[in-house]
Amino acid sequence: xxxxxxxxxxxxxxxxxAGIATAPWFTTLAELAxxxxxxxxxxxxxxxxxxxxxxxxxxxxxxxx
Amino acid sequence: xxxxxxxxxxxxxxxxxxxxxxxxxxxxTVLLLERGAPLTYALDPRRDHLRNQRFSEYGHNAGPAVDGxxxxxxxxxxxxxxxxxxxxxxxxxxxxxGGGTAVYGGQAWRFxxxxxxxxxxxxxxxxxxxxxxxISYDDLxxxxxxxxxxxxxxxxGTGNPNQGPRSKPYPMPAVPPNxxxxxxxxxxxxxxITTFTPPLLINTEPRDGxxxxxxxxxxxxxxxxxxxKNGTQNTVLPRAxxxxxxxxxxxAMVEQVxxxxxxxxxxxxxxxxxxxxxxxxxxxxxxxxxxxxxxxSARLLQLSRxxxxxxxxxxxxxxxxxxxxxxxxxxxxxLFDEPLYDPHGPGVTIATTDFNHGxxxxxxxxxxxxxxxxxxxxxxxxxxxxxLPRWGQAAKDFVRGNYRRVLQVKxxxxxxxxxxxxxxxxxxxTDRFGLPVARLSGVAHLETVRTASYMLGRARQWVExxxxxxxxxxxxxxxxxxGQHQAxxxxxxxxxxxxxxxxxxxxWGHDNLFVTDGSLHPTxxxxxxxxxxxxxxxxxxxxxxAQL
Numbered sequence: 001x002x003x004x005x006x007x008x009x010x011x012x013x014x015x016x017x018a019g020i021a022t023a024p025w026f027t028t029l030a031e032l033a034x035x036x037x038x039x040x041x042x043x044x045x046x047x048x049x050x051x052x053x054x055x056x057x058x059x060x061x062x063x064x065x
Numbered sequence: 066x067x068x069x070x071x072x073x074x075x076x077x078x079x080x081x082x083x084x085x086x087x088x089x090x091x092x093x094t095v096l097l098l099e100r101g102a103p104l105t106y107a108l109d110p111r112r113d114h115l116r117n118q119r120f121s122e123y124g125h126n127a128g129p130a131v132d133g134x135x136x137x138x139x140x141x142x143x144x145x146x147x148x149x150x151x152x153x154x155x156x157x158x159x160x161x162x163g164g165g166t167a168v169y170g171g172q173a174w175r176f177x178x179x180x181x182x183x184x185x186x187x188x189x190x191x192x193x194x195x196x197x198x199x200i201s202y203d204d205l206x207x208x209x210x211x212x213x214x215x216x217x218x219x220x221x222g223t224g225n226p227n228q229g230p231r232s233k234p235y236p237m238p239a240v241p242p243n244x245x246x247x248x249x250x251x252x253x254x255x256x257x258i259t260t261f262t263p264p265l266l267i268n269t270e271p272r273d274g275x276x277x278x279x280x281x282x283x284x285x286x287x288x289x290x291x292x293x294k295n296g297t298q299n300t301v302l303p304r305a306x307x308x309x310x311x312x313x314x315x316x317a318m319v320e321q322v323x324x325x326x327x328x329x330x331x332x333x334x335x336x337x338x339x340x341x342x343x344x345x346x347x348x349x350x351x352x353x354x355x356x357x358x359x360x361x362s363a364r365l366l367q368l369s370r371x372x373x374x375x376x377x378x379x380x381x382x383x384x385x386x387x388x389x390x391x392x393x394x395x396x397x398x399x400l401f402d403e404p405l406y407d408p409h410g411p412g413v414t415i416a417t418t419d420f421n422h423g424x425x426x427x428x429x430x431x432x433x434x435x436x437x438x439x440x441x442x443x444x445x446x447x448x449x450x451x452x453l454p455r456w457g458q459a460a461k462d463f464v465r466g467n468y469r470r471v472l473q474v475k476x477x478x479x480x481x482x483x484x485x486x487x488x489x490x491x492x493x494x495t496d497r498f499g500l501p502v503a504r505l506s507g508v509a510h511l512e513t514v515r516t517a518s519y520m521l522g523r524a525r526q527w528v529e530x531x532x533x534x535x536x537x538x539x540x541x542x543x544x545x546x547x548g549q550h551q552a553x554x555x556x557x558x559x560x561x562x563x564x565x566x567x568x569x570x571x572x573w574g575h576d577n578l579f580v581t582d583g584s585l586h587p588t589x590x591x592x593x594x595x596x597x598x599x600x601x602x603x604x605x606x607x608x609x610x611a612q613l
Contacts, residue, residue: 055464
C-alpha cells in the first residue's frame, strides 16, 4: 500500500488502493476482510453484529437481538 | 449390537432411516450404519456462516471433516487434483445422522410425469445416456404421499397446474407469503406464467409432537432451532429406534459389503476410529441396503472387490459409478427500488413449473422459485453485480444500500446424463481409514448447459417483468455436476447390461443386495430431488421388508 498510507484521508487511500486493486494479495486480503466483517461474530469479526445492523439483516434465532 | 441382523442399512441420510423404519416396524432387526455424527440444534446451536453448505471454504458443519476424507478430481484436461471436502469440486453433500436432511432447506417436490420418461419425450441426444425411468409417476405417486405424510410437508396441493395426479392434499398448509412474493407475483402475471407456494418439509403448525417453524430465517446449511424442519433424523429414525429392533451406530465407515466363497452377499464390515485407533467389525445380515449417496454408494460397491467380483459388486458390466449428475442452478439477481427484504423464513414463497417441459429448442427444463433468506456473507459472495469492486467504499455502499432490495429467481435444471461423468476408485489416494477414495471425472453434457442457459433467460425475464431496475447473472459453463443433489451412479433399469439395479433397487446378480438413494435416479428431475429419494425409499423399503 506504500509509505504513509495511514496518514492519508479516506479518499486518498481509495486512490492509492485502486492502483493495486487487482493484485492477487490484495484481492485475497479484501475477501478475508469481508468474510470477517459480514460473517457471524463467532468467527471473531463483526463485533456486536455491526455489519448486520448496517445492512439490515435481522437474525431471528432464539436469543437474537 | 447383535451378532447378526435381518438387514443392514449403510447410510442414515434421506433414504436409509426410511428403509430402517419399514424393516423394524415389520418386526425384523436392522443395523443402521452412519459415517457421520449426530447433528441437532440441541447438540450445537451455533450458526457458523463460514462453514456450511452454502459457504464452505473453511469447512462443513455437517461433515465430513476437512482432514482425512479427500477425493480426487480429474479435470477436463486430464490433470488430477486432490480435493478436500470444503474445496470446490468435491461435490459434498453431508456426513451426519440425517445426512443432508439435517441441514437442508427442505423443498419437497414431486417430479412431474414426463420427468420419468425423458428419452421417450425428447429422444436421446447424441453422446448422452438419457433414458426413461423403469417406473412411472403413477408407480411412485402413493409413495410420494407416504413421504409427504410421514416425514411432513407443508404446501398447496392444488397450486401446481403441471403436477401429476395426487389423491391427498399436503398434511399442512403452505408457508405464508413474504415481501418478495407480491413482487414476483406481479412479474409472473405480466408475462403470463402460473405460480404457487412451493412445498416444504417444514412444519407450518405443530405436528407429531414437534413445534412449528419459528421463521428464524436460516434454514439452508443449519439445524432447526424449533425442530420443526423435518428430516429423517427427527421423524422416521426415532420411530425405528422405538421398536427396539433398530440399532444405530454413528461414526461407522463401511469398508465393504462382505461376500462368501460363492460370491454371495453375507454382511458388511465397518470401521470406527476412536482415540487414534481403528476398530473393525463384521456383521452378518440377510439383506444389505446401500444408501450412502450417489458418490459414496458407487464407491462402496467398487470397494467391495473380491476374487469373484474383481470390479466390485454389481459392476460386471462396468455400470457402477457412471452418469453422475446433480443440478445446474441458473440464478438471476434483481435490484428493486422498493425494499423487499423480509427476515421471516424460510424465504421460499413462490414458484413456477411452467418451464419444466415444452421449451422450444431445448431438452427438458426446470422449476424456478425465489430462495431462502440470504445471509450477509452469502450476499457478499454470490449476489454482488460482477462489475462491482470487491473492496473499498463502493462495495460497502452497495451492500449497505441494497441488501434489502435484491431478490433472486433460481432453479434446478433437469440434467441430461452422460456416462463419462463418473465415480471410480482412485488407485493412489486413500482416506483416513486407508480406503481408496472416490475419483471424479467428466463434464456435463452440452444439452444440460444449453437448458441451463435457456432457464437463466427465463429467470431473467421473470425478474425483469417484476420491475427490477437492474439485474445480473452468470452464464453456465461446462463442468462436472453433483453436490447436494448428486444422483445417477447406480441407475436402475430393465437391462442388466445397461444399469446397476432392477426397478426395486436390487443390484443385478444379487438377490439380497439393494441400493436406495439418489444413485438410482436414471435422471434427476428439474426439482430438488429429496422427496423423490424419500418416496423411492418408502417404495423399495416396503419391498425389502416383504422379502424378510
